[in-house]
Amino acid sequence: MPTPFLTIDPTYTEAAAIKEKAQLEVAAEAGYKAAVAAIAAQNWDEANRQLAIFPPQSSYWPKTEQLRAQVQASLIDQKATVAKRALEAGEVERATQMINDMAAIDPMAPQVIALREELSRNTDRHHIASLIGSRRPNRSTSGGQALPSAETTQPEPLAQTQPQTTGDPKEIFKQPVPKS
Numbered sequence: 001m002p003t004p005f006l007t008i009d010p011t012y013t014e015a016a017a018i019k020e021k022a023q024l025e026v027a028a029e030a031g032y033k034a035a036v037a038a039i040a041a042q043n044w045d046e047a048n049r050q051l052a053i054f055p056p057q058s059s060y061w062p063k064t065e066q067l068r069a070q071v072q073a074s075l076i077d078q079k080a081t082v083a084k085r086a087l088e089a090g091e092v093e094r095a096t097q098m099i100n101d102m103a104a105i106d107p108m109a110p111q112v113i114a115l116r117e118e119l120s121r122n123t124d125r126h127h128i129a130s131l132i133g134s135r136r137p138n139r140s141t142s143g144g145q146a147l148p149s150a151e152t153t154q155p156e157p158l159a160q161t162q163p164q165t166t167g168d169p170k171e172i173f174k175q176p177v178p179k180s
Contacts, residue, residue, distance in 0.1 A: 021057075028058035035067065044075035048105070076102050080111040087115075087122055095119055 009015065035050035051068045054061055083098035099119060102112045 024055060024058055025060075028054060028060040032060045032063065035064070035071075039067065039071060042074075044071055044078055047071045048075050072105050076105055076109050076111055080115060083115050083119075087118060092119070092123060 031050050031054060035047050038044075038047035038050060048068075048071050051064050051071055054064045079098045079102045083095045083102070086092075086095035086098060095115070096119065099112060099115050102109060102115070106112065
């Protein structure tokens with residue numbers, strides 16, 4: 001095993017801090033290169049992952065801020081496209097997952113807000129349709145007789161449950177309690 005060129009006195013804290021900073025910069029450079037390669041390949045998930053682990057104290061931090069914004073915008077656009085296709089195909093769970101992924105990146109992104117509204121409308125529309133479909137009576141004939149339509153069947157009026165008073169609040173206590 002080769003011997004180190006320089007050794008650091010463990011009690012010399014400034015040298016230890018310099019060594020730690022150098023190691024941080026080496027790791028940051030590798031992460032930056034990996035992020036740039038992922039961007040070139042349009043692998044937005046990987047680029048976002050690489051850019052998310054940058055320590056702010058690195059000299060690469062200012063370079064990553066603009067890249068991070070661009071990558072996040074591209075990632076949101078990519079996930080929005082998938083979410084729209086999923087909604088069109090009726091894949092509510094997949095659309096919801098994509099919208100949640102987008103919201104984790106930027107909850108106030110216009111695409112997140114618009115797709116949440118669309119998902120809500122779509123879900124409400126499907127829910128209402130399923131309710132109507134499950135409650136719609138079969139209008140076929142039964143034994144040669146047509147079933148009555150909704151227009152001809154009226155619900156019976158409800159029994160009056162309010163006691164009759166002359167306006168004196170004390171009279172309500174003189175009324176008999178109705179039996180259920």
